[in-house]
Amino acid sequence: xxxxxxxxxxxxxxxxxxxxxxxxxxxxxxxxxxxxxxxxxxxxxxxxxxxxxxxxxxxxxxxxxxxxxxxxxxxxxxxxxxxxxxxxxxxxxxxxxxxxxxxxxxxxxxx
Amino acid sequence: xxxxxxxxxxxxxxxxxxxxxxxxxxxxxxxxxxxxxxxxxxxxxxxxxxxxxxxxxxxxxxxxxxxxxxxxxxxxxxxxxxxxxxxxxxxxxxxxxxxxxxxxxxxxxxxxxxx
Numbered sequence: 476x477x478x479x480x481x482x483x484x485x486x487x488x489x490x491x492x493x494x495x496x497x498x499x500x501x502x503x504x505x506x507x508x509x510x511x512x513x514x515x516x517x518x519x520x521x522x523x524x525x526x527x528x529x530x531x532x533x534x535x536x537x538x539x540x541x542x543x544x545x546x547x548x549x550x551x552x553x554x555x556x557x558x559x560x561x562x563x564x565x566x567x568x569x570x571x572x573x574x575x576x577x578x579x580x581x582x583x584x585x586x
Numbered sequence: 587x588x589x590x591x592x593x594x595x596x597x598x599x600x601x602x603x604x605x606x607x608x609x610x611x612x613x614x615x616x617x618x619x620x621x622x623x624x625x626x627x628x629x630x631x632x633x634x635x636x637x638x639x640x641x642x643x644x645x646x647x648x649x650x651x652x653x654x655x656x657x658x659x660x661x662x663x664x665x666x667x668x669x670x671x672x673x674x675x676x677x678x679x680x681x682x683x684x685x686x687x688x689x690x691x692x693x694x695x696x697x698x699x700x701x
Contacts, residue, residue, distance in 0.1 A: 476645075484626065507687035518676070518692040519629070526687070564628060570687040573619055573644070578628035 477502040479567050481577025488555050489585050496580045498565035499547040505567040508541060508548045509574070514561045522563075523550070555584045589613065592677050592693035598701050599664070599671065607662045607696045609677035616683030618660035619690065622646060623674040632675075635660055636683030664698060672700045 478501040488494045500508075509524035525532045525539045525548065532539050536555075541548040552559055562581050566574040590611040599605045609618065617636050621629040631644030635654040649668025654660055660679075664671045674697050678690040 481628070509689065518694050520692070521689050524689070568687055570685050573617075573631055573634045573686055574690060575631075576621075576629040578626060 477505055477567055477569070477572070477575040479565060479575050479577040481565050481580060483580060484578065485581045485583070487583045487585060490555060490557060492555055494552045494555055494559070494582055494584075496550045496563055496565070496582070497547060498549070498567075498577050499545075500567040500575075501546065502567070502569060503543075503546065504569040506570060507568045507574075508539070509566050510537075510539060510550050511564045511566065511576075512561045513564065513579075519564060552582075555582075557584050557586050560584045590677060590679050590691050590693040592675075592696050594696060595694065597696055597698045599698060601700055602666045604663055604665050605698065607664070607675055607677075607698070609660045609662065609693055610658055611660075611679045611691075612658060613679060613681070613691065614657070615679035615681050615691070616657070617680045617686060618654065619678040619680075620644075620650070620652065620660070620662045621676045621678065623676055623695070629676065632662065636686075671698055673698060 481498045506527035511519040512522045513519040536553045538551045562579045565577045568574045593608045619634040620632040633652040635641040651663045676695045677693040680688045680690045
């Protein structure tokens with residue numbers, strides 16, 4: 476089955492700097508890669524996703540890149556703000572089985 | 587107000603007792619899921635259901651049971667056979683049961699503590 480590895484487990488950045496979180500997956504059949512943000516005490520919510528037919532997707536200050544050959548994808552957050560502080564999860568799915576999640580990255584943005 | 591609702595928010599259980607966590611959705615989603623969240627472990631799949639009256643085991647199903655008698659409801663029972671049940675439990679749903687490459691919507695979670 477699919478295995479998703481996520482790094483780093485914790486990340487601290489200064490406000491205004493960029494943050495990058497990386498994930499690798501094992502199943503070459505996976506074709507859907509969402510990212511979820513979970514603020515303290517709240518439910519995970521989708522912030523961006525990418526499918527295997529594209530290499531990059533942007534939404535304002537966040538972007539995701541996908542390298543199918545290397546089987547890794549990354550989340551990029553630019554101009555970080557204190558409200559970006561949260562736990563971020565990557566996930567992968569081949570469409571036939573449920574999402575498999577990484578272990579999460581706790582991002583702290585220091586003002 | 588559409589969404590996915592879990593209850594209760596906090597639940598305390600004595601060792602040896604079974605408890606049932608409720609999950610209801612009014613999004614008309616076909617698929618529903620239960621995940622367990624432990625610190626540093628991410629979200630691990632317990633059970634999922636792609637359609638009414640059908641469900642499949644996930645990676646950590648031992649000690650848990652589910653039912654899917656109605657499209658809107660997917661309750662999770664934590665049995666006494668689950669050796670380490672203290673955790674945060676998240677229910678989720680997605681619109682399609684056949685193609686699961688769609689957004690998963692999560693409930694607010696239930697924090698279960700064994701006392």
